Amino acid sequence: MSVLPSVQVEGLAKRFGQIVAVDRVSLAIDANEFFALLGPSGCGKTTLLRMLAGLELPSAGRILIDGEDMAGVVPNRRPVNMVFQSYAVFPHMTVADNVAYGLRVSGVPRAEIAPKVEAALAMVRLEGFDERRPEQLSGGQRQRVALARALIKRPKVLLLDEPLSALDKKLREEMQLELVRLQQEVGITFVIVTHDQDEALSMANRIAVMDHGRILQIAPPDELYEQPNCRMVADFIGTTNLFPARVLARADGGIRLEARGIGELHLPEDGQPGIEVGIAVRPEKVRISCDRPADGLIAVPGRIAQLAYFGDYSHVFVDAGADVRITCYRTNDRRRQATALAVGDACWVSWDPADCILLTE
Amino acid sequence: MAKRRERAGPLEYSRKLWLRLWLVATLLFLYAPIAILILFSFNNSRRNIVWQGFTLDYYRKAAGDPSLLEAFTNTLTIGLISTVISTVIGALLALALWRFRFPGKPALEGALALPIVIPEICMGVALLAFFVRTGWPTQLPWPLNLGPIVIGHIAFSFPFVAIVVRARMAGFDRALEEASKDLGAGEWQTFRNITLPYMRPGLIAGGLLAMTLSLDDFVITFFTSGPETLTFPIKVYSMVRFGATPEVNAASTVLIAVTILFTVIAMRLQRPAAGT
Numbered sequence: 081m082s083v084l085p086s087v088q089v090e091g092l093a094k095r096f097g098q099i100v101a102v103d104r105v106s107l108a109i110d111a112n113e114f115f116a117l118l119g120p121s122g123c124g125k126t127t128l129l130r131m132l133a134g135l136e137l138p139s140a141g142r143i144l145i146d147g148e149d150m151a152g153v154v155p156n157r158r159p160v161n162m163v164f165q166s167y168a169v170f171p172h173m174t175v176a177d178n179v180a181y182g183l184r185v186s187g188v189p190r191a192e193i194a195p196k197v198e199a200a201l202a203m204v205r206l207e208g209f210d211e212r213r214p215e216q217l218s219g220g221q222r223q224r225v226a227l228a229r230a231l232i233k234r235p236k237v238l239l240l241d242e243p244l245s246a247l248d249k250k251l252r253e254e255m256q257l258e259l260v261r262l263q264q265e266v267g268i269t270f271v272i273v274t275h276d277q278d279e280a281l282s283m284a285n286r287i288a289v290m291d292h293g294r295i296l297q298i299a300p301p302d303e304l305y306e307q308p309n310c311r312m313v314a315d316f317i318g319t320t321n322l323f324p325a326r327v328l329a330r331a332d333g334g335i336r337l338e339a340r341g342i343g344e345l346h347l348p349e350d351g352q353p354g355i356e357v358g359i360a361v362r363p364e365k366v367r368i369s370c371d372r373p374a375d376g377l378i379a380v381p382g383r384i385a386q387l388a389y390f391g392d393y394s395h396v397f398v399d400a401g402a403d404v405r406i407t408c409y410r411t412n413d414r415r416r417q418a419t420a421l422a423v424g425d426a427c428w429v430s431w432d433p434a435d436c437i438l439l440t441e
Numbered sequence: 442m443a444k445r446r447e448r449a450g451p452l453e454y455s456r457k458l459w460l461r462l463w464l465v466a467t468l469l470f471l472y473a474p475i476a477i478l479i480l481f482s483f484n485n486s487r488r489n490i491v492w493q494g495f496t497l498d499y500y501r502k503a504a505g506d507p508s509l510l511e512a513f514t515n516t517l518t519i520g521l522i523s524t525v526i527s528t529v530i531g532a533l534l535a536l537a538l539w540r541f542r543f544p545g546k547p548a549l550e551g552a553l554a555l556p557i558v559i560p561e562i563c564m565g566v567a568l569l570a571f572f573v574r575t576g577w578p579t580q581l582p583w584p585l586n587l588g589p590i591v592i593g594h595i596a597f598s599f600p601f602v603a604i605v606v607r608a609r610m611a612g613f614d615r616a617l618e619e620a621s622k623d624l625g626a627g628e629w630q631t632f633r634n635i636t637l638p639y640m641r642p643g644l645i646a647g648g649l650l651a652m653t654l655s656l657d658d659f660v661i662t663f664f665t666s667g668p669e670t671l672t673f674p675i676k677v678y679s680m681v682r683f684g685a686t687p688e689v690n691a692a693s694t695v696l697i698a699v700t701i702l703f704t705v706i707a708m709r710l711q712r713p714a715a716g717t
Contacts, residue, residue, distance in 0.1 A: 133619075133623055134623075135619050135622075135623070154622070155619070155622040155623050156622045156623070156624070156625045156626055156627055157625075160623075161623055161624065162619075162620070162623045164616045164619070164620055165616075166614055166616050168614060168616035168617050168619070168620035170617060170620075170621075170634075170635060171617075171639075172638045172639065181621070181624055181626075181634075182624035182625050185621075185624065185625050185626035185627075185630050185634070186625045226620075229620075229624065230623075230624070233624060233625065
């Protein structure tokens with residue numbers, strides 16, 4: 081049984097004069113998926129979202145929503161609704177009028193609107209706020225109004241443009257859970273734009289990483305983190321220790337490499353001898369010890385350059401030769417453990433060769 | 442025990458004596474003449490220099506003066522028509538300048554300020570020349586005979602409306618319009634439901650400005666009115682030439698009252714939509 085993708089984008093491009101905002105993007109988003117467009121600011125993710133909403137016209141390419149071509153379909157006729165970054169709650173209307181707006185302009189009879197507004201407000205946990213005015217609401221509450229206002233239209237796809245960027249940290253974490261709960265509850269495809277990787281990783285089923293108008297990788301969060309396909313993704317998602325390296329030869333069902341700061345090593349991967357590659361290893365996979373680690377691990381001697389204490393874990397920065405700084409996360413799972421390390425101490429950092437990510441691009 | 446007064450802080454200007462005196466002097470200078478004008482409209486004296494006693498005679502006289510009444514009616518008619526038309530034109534212009542980018546936009550914005558900075562006398566002469574040159578008919582029945590004056594008033598007041606409305610729109614979040622369309626509203630619905638309510642305080646302020654400008658305009662009206670048409674400022678001017686009688690005071694007081702009434706109504710209208 082083939083299920084039609086909720087959103088299908090083919091060769092979509094957008095130019096503003098000389099600037100290419102979105103560069104021939106193709107992707108498919110499944111029904112009921114929580115999909116994130118992640119990238120640094122200016123990477124074209126918002127432009128892509130606005131094209132889905134019909135607020136920008138593509139320079140090239142096609143958009144299909146629920147199998148229907150959206151070319152020439154004006155925003156008010158598209159089966160999508162958007163939650164704007166500024167929320168765009170209508171300031172001269174009450175909360176109830178805001179939520180009812182989409183139904184009212186579509187000519188839904190008044191008697192049918194009231195119960196739906198009630199239900200929508202209950203869904204975002206804003207019962208009893210009907211008669212409030214937007215200026216009496218906090219940022220989080222305004223966001224909920226914007227959500228209710230969009231969801232009441234029962235769109236095929238809900239578009240969210242940086243929905244959490246204006247909230248403080250605690251509220252943001254709360255809303256992340258809330259959004260996931262809502263998405264499961266209403267069973268609508270969510271497409272969220274964000275520059276915050278934690279947001280994308282914790283909420284989305286799949287993430288598209290964008291840069292300079294192009295999609296670099298589309299993958300589920302864990303795959304994106306553990307198996308990035310290029311340096312840019314490895315660097316953008318989480319923190320990475322990246323070592324430039326060169327493939328020396330194929331040997332023993334793998335390759336031998338010469339990496340700056342590590343020396344020679346053997347990885348069970350494949351690569352053309354002579355090519356320049358990158359070896360990435362995540363800081364939490366790196367262990368730190370005073371004694372020389374066991375054989376079979378990649379081990380580098382160094383000196384502790386800096387410590388950053390975060391309570392539940394610490395960041396340890398180790399200098400291993402000129403211009404080689406290795407970041408290592410250490411869980412503080414024992415009281416007074418972190419005190420054992422001090423800046424200037426000689427130490428070893430080590431990790432399993434299997435934790436190395438080989439990056440050819 | 443007497444409390445010692447605290448010294449005024451560095452920014453507590455309202456507690457400084459010299460500043461208070463200055464404030465009183467300013468208010469006196471601005472409002473005393475108006476207060477005296479109103480007071481002396483009730484003065485029971487033909488020469489109206491010394492207070493003789495209270496009377497409403499001059500209101501009765503002013504109301505019985507057909508040419509004064511005609512001038513008053515004309516002024517109000519011109520004011521209303523030119524306010525409505527210049528508010529519409531000004532708002533449309535402001536919207537166009539706010540929403541679109543087009544070639545010649547800076548030039549248009551510059552030209553917009555022209556009727557504001559141009560000396561009124563020049564504009565009056567120009568309008569007179571225009572109406573003479575085009576052979577604009579002069580012997581028309583009321584209210585068509587007010588046409589040239591109305592056109593003149595619209596010409597100098599709509600830029601004020603445009604500037605006020607433009608300033609209001611500068612604070613408008615365009616995402617509101619996008620949200621409205623996204624939720625299913627068409628262009629017109631979006632304009633009526635979202636843009637217009639936001640614009641309203643600007644429209645009212647601009648309209649009031651246009652109304653005030655029109656009510657008391659003398660120079661341009663003087664040049665554009667035919668020999669038969671009389672407006673209130675021109676009538677007052679001709680009356681004052683034969684001495685400031687209490688009738689002039691009475692008529693002026695009524696005009697002040699009308700203006701205040703309009704302002705109060707406008708502020709009332711503005712209140713429910715005061716949100717930004």
